[in-house]
Amino acid sequence: MKVLIEWTYRSPKGTETVFKSEEMPAAQALLIANDLEKTGRAKQLVFIDQFDSSWTVKELKGYLKGIEMEPHNIIVYFDGGFNWESKAAGLGCVIYYDQNGKSYRLRKNAAVDGLTSNNEAEYAALHLCLQELEFLGIQRLPVQIIGDSRVVINHLSEEWPVIEQDLYSWADKIEAKMKSLGLQPQYELVSRKANGEADRLAAQALAGIEIIATSEMV
Template sequence: MEIRIKWGYKTPKGTETVFHSEEMPAAKALLLAEDLERTGRVKNLAFIDRYDSNWSLKELKKYLKGIETEPHNITVYFDGGFNPGTNASGLGCAIYYEQSGKSYRLRRNAAAAEHLSNNEAEYAALYLSLQELELLNVHDMPVLFVGDSKVVINQMDGDWPVIEVNLAKWADRIDGKMKKLGIQPEYELVPRKNNAEADQLATQALNGIHITGTIEMLKE
């Protein structure tokens, strides 16, 4: 979860002002806030998430303690490929997350034959990632979804209307799964070169190469 710190400051002579930090991971914000409090000059310290909800220091500590053993700080890369000559689709997702003080990467792909377009394959890849999150027991958690499909990212983010009937069905299906899991989605559109891992997984699925597995990401 990304969060901002807001705090009041008072000089020894009584001059006061209010500061706002840049957005940062919640764990980092907690460390900085505790250090600020040790100065003895901080007042009305609060944390603000991306939904403009306010958290107290006590609430943030409780939240971070509660998610230590659950997957958190989750970023999902997804991509779908489509072969119009065969109507075959390849779906891929790479999920990065932290759990119990360690970092992990999950990769998964799948082949499909029932889609009608590349856009539908992209939606199916997003849904595949949600199925993997469900298997990880991810719930009541913010998740960042990263993709290179302008259609899927802009439609799921609410910037573009979903006009095509088959895509609307996928969007509704995905929204339903999000609500079931309590996922608070954030979407990021990136160039294809920045989504190379998910793209490769989708291409491998199209070529009949099945990939699934999770590894621990060791710190350098």
């Protein structure tokens, strides 16, 4: 989770003003807040997360301690590919997360039938990612979701309305899964090049190459 620090600075003569930091990882913010408190000039110090919720130092320390043993700092990349001739779809999923002081990367792909377009394949790829988050036991956490599908990202971030019935069904299914897991998604649209890892997994699935692997990041 990323937060910004907000605090009131009081000068030796009693003049006060409010400062806000840039967003940073919660653990880093706690270290900086500790240094600020040592000056004796920082008053009413709070942390504000991406959803405008406020946290005290004690609350943020408790939160970090509580999630240390569980997967957290979740970043999801998804991509779907569709072969118009064979009507086959390939799904790619990459999940980065931290757990027990270490960082991990999960990669998975899948080949599926029964879809009718590339947009459906993109939605199906994101749904695959949510299934993997559920298998990891991830609940009630912020999740950064990154993809190169303008349709999926703009639909789910409510930038565009969902008109097509088949895509509406996928959007509804994904939002229901998000709600059941208590996830707090943040969507980011990137270029296909920036989504290369998930794109390769989708292409490999279409080529009949199945991949599922979790590795520690060093």
